[in-house]
Amino acid sequence: DAGVIQSPRHEVTEMGQEVTLRCKPISGHDYLFWYRQTMMRGLELLIYFNNNVPIDDSGMPEDRFSAKMPNASFSTLKIQPSEPRDSAVYFCASSLRQELYGYTFGSGTRLTVV
């Protein structure tokens, strides 16, 4: 299994531009999570899905952030418009029976908004 696949690995964009981060979970996993990690705030859960349905998006910082999971093998996190304070590493993670196996994380997308 290739694990959780995120793209791109690095993204540099100008303030005001739209940014789309992509995630392919492990096949068969029924949970998908989006996290943001910064030095100041640590690891933050933004949103998570169960069977493609968003369960809790209370961690999404603002309306500029949106996430979708159109099918079991793909999810996107979109920021529109982007701001410098959105600069962070964004991780996607997936899980099956999270209480037993925990999460498998992707390699992350390092976003820099200039």
Place this chain on the structure above:
Amino acid sequence: AQSVSQHNHHVILSEAASLELGCNYSYGGTVNLFWYVQYPGQHLQLLLKYFSGDPLVKGIKGFEAEFIKSKFSFNLRKPSVQWSDTAEYFCAVIRNSGNTPLVFGKGTRLSVIA
């Protein structure tokens, strides 16, 4: 709500020293517990987990953790650290029912010096 406390923000050890990282959680019900490691520039990886049985669990790379229910603790230990153990370590807890996501601590940064 559940919460996880990691007492040490940054620990500096010399090679061959013994390691113990503290983790306490607050939740009155049955929980499962995890330790994740994040090497510099990488994603979180599962180090070990506990959900039942022997409260002393062994993980990869010589790490172990002990679940003490009466103290709501799940401390991580390693008898002799190596320079390659330099990383950030995250403790996480989840309700045994699995219907809420993992709650992560803020992490402890370990620096091992030669």
